[in-house]
Amino acid sequence: MTSSEILCVKGLHKSFRYYASPLSRLREALTGKSCHQTEKVIDDISFSLERGETLAFLGQNGAGKSTLLKLITGILLPDSGTVQKNIRITGLLELGTGFDPNLSGRENIFINGQLIGMDHAEIEGKLDAIMAFAELGEHIHQPVRTYSSGMVMRLGFAIAIHADPGCFVVDEALSVGDIRFQQKCLAFLRQFQADGGSLLFVSHDLAQVKNMCKRAIILDKGKIAYEGTAQEACNRFQAFMLESAPQPQAATPHFPDAGIRLNNAWWWQADQPATQLISGQWAELRVELTVESPRENLALGFMIRDRLNIDLFGTNTSLQQIPLVFPAPGRYTVAFPVKPNLGPGEYVLFLALHDQDNFEQNVQFWEQSFMAFQVSAPHRNSVGAVYCETRPPIVSKE
Numbered sequence: 001m002t003s004s005e006i007l008c009v010k011g012l013h014k015s016f017r018y019y020a021s022p023l024s025r026l027r028e029a030l031t032g033k034s035c036h037q038t039e040k041v042i043d044d045i046s047f048s049l050e051r052g053e054t055l056a057f058l059g060q061n062g063a064g065k066s067t068l069l070k071l072i073t074g075i076l077l078p079d080s081g082t083v084q085k086n087i088r089i090t091g092l093l094e095l096g097t098g099f100d101p102n103l104s105g106r107e108n109i110f111i112n113g114q115l116i117g118m119d120h121a122e123i124e125g126k127l128d129a130i131m132a133f134a135e136l137g138e139h140i141h142q143p144v145r146t147y148s149s150g151m152v153m154r155l156g157f158a159i160a161i162h163a164d165p166g167c168f169v170v171d172e173a174l175s176v177g178d179i180r181f182q183q184k185c186l187a188f189l190r191q192f193q194a195d196g197g198s199l200l201f202v203s204h205d206l207a208q209v210k211n212m213c214k215r216a217i218i219l220d221k222g223k224i225a226y227e228g229t230a231q232e233a234c235n236r237f238q239a240f241m242l243e244s245a246p247q248p249q250a251a252t253p254h255f256p257d258a259g260i261r262l263n264n265a266w267w268w269q270a271d272q273p274a275t276q277l278i279s280g281q282w283a284e285l286r287v288e289l290t291v292e293s294p295r296e297n298l299a300l301g302f303m304i305r306d307r308l309n310i311d312l313f314g315t316n317t318s319l320q321q322i323p324l325v326f327p328a329p330g331r332y333t334v335a336f337p338v339k340p341n342l343g344p345g346e347y348v349l350f351l352a353l354h355d356q357d358n359f360e361q362n363v364q365f366w367e368q369s370f371m372a373f374q375v376s377a378p379h380r381n382s383v384g385a386v387y388c389e390t391r392p393p394i395v396s397k398e
């Protein structure tokens with residue numbers, strides 16, 4: 001380890017054993033014969049972290065990000081390889097790790113605090129500050145098993161940050177809880193960074209990764225697939241995710257009794273089909289259907305979701321008070337004029353055709369992620385997920 005490094009990971013390997021049933025495990029213990037399968041989850045990972053550096057880990061679900069963080073913090077032991085660190089690393093990993101559900105929040109502060117390296121006197125000294133940060137009020141005296149996941153997160157975060165770590169580990173857990181508390185945690189983390197603290201960060205929110213981190217590693221099936229600036233890593237990861245996202249194609253109906261098939265759907269903007277829309281300019285979502293017999297009383301709708309699968313905007317013909325009538329069999333196109341006032345980024349389109357009064361009835365198709373598309377904002381005068389029209393600010397003196 002060099003003098004500026006606080007963490008040095010070398011040749012880390014970790015596999016998990018999988019047994020078909022508890023009986024297989026018992027059989028192996030009794031007979032000594034192998035009755036398990038092994039899956040390599042971390043495969044020869046090496047990297048180092050300098051003091052004050054912020055490093056993000058990106059990767060698809062199951063890529064090994066959380067396992068790597070647990071190896072670094074010592075929650076898990078590697079099969080081989082080393083984790084050298086010369087500072088205290090704390091953070092939020094699995095919600096509730098190190099909490100006894102039957103003890104109160106206050107009692108758990110002592111248990112969890114000791115687990116992450118504080119001694120009793122240090123915890124006594126910081127108890128009031130930890131309880132104030134967690135904002136649990138009288139709940140602090142109730143057993144942790146009665147807490148919501150957001151409350152567990154508050155308590156875990158409050159303890160972890162008061163351990164004066166040199167490096168703080170943030171897994172997706174930060175996305176739990178109410179937005180005001182999340183903002184408070186993020187503000188804390190920014191101050192922690194400004195004061196020279198290091199961060200290891202796992203998030204599927206690439207905007208947050210770019211905002212919080214300078215460097216990033218993309219993990220793919222437990223191996224390092226890319227290491228570089230957070231900006232470049234996010235671009236590569238985004239491109240990879242878009243490639244692997246469902247593309248427009250003939251959809252097969254999921255509903256055997258459906259008499260209407262979704263053939264295709266595509267965006268149209270500036271007189272041509274578009275996979276990249278320009279924010280704030282009129283576009284059209286065209287949905288092409290094959291109708292086998294005359295139908296009415298249906299609603300065709302769409303929902304735009306962001307990459308975290310959060311609903312951003314949806315509408316349907318019923319909400320728009322447009323009767324959807326297919327008087328004869330044939331191919332139909334339904335066009336929705338839409339002005340996508342969205343921030344630049346990747347989005348996914350959900351399409352469904354169902355009863356006009358009840359979306360669970362007469363379902364003809366229900367395509368959760370029919371296609372991915374991008375939105376660009378060439379005249380950037382804003383940031384964020386939505387685009388609100390603005391006029392130049394007016395400065396006036398009282």
Ligand SMILES: Nc1ncnc2c1ncn2[C@@H]1O[C@H](COP(=O)(O)OP(=O)(O)OP(=O)(O)O)[C@@H](O)[C@H]1O
Nearest residue numbers: 016017041059060061062063064065066067068172
């Ligand atoms: N304790 C465990 N026992 C067995 N398998 C495990 C254990 N922990 C993780 N795994 C497996 O290891 C693989 C990697 O999981 P991990 O949680 O590290 O991925 P991840 O990149 O953090 O995914 P996500 O983005 O979904 O959180 C997965 O296949 C997971 O099922």
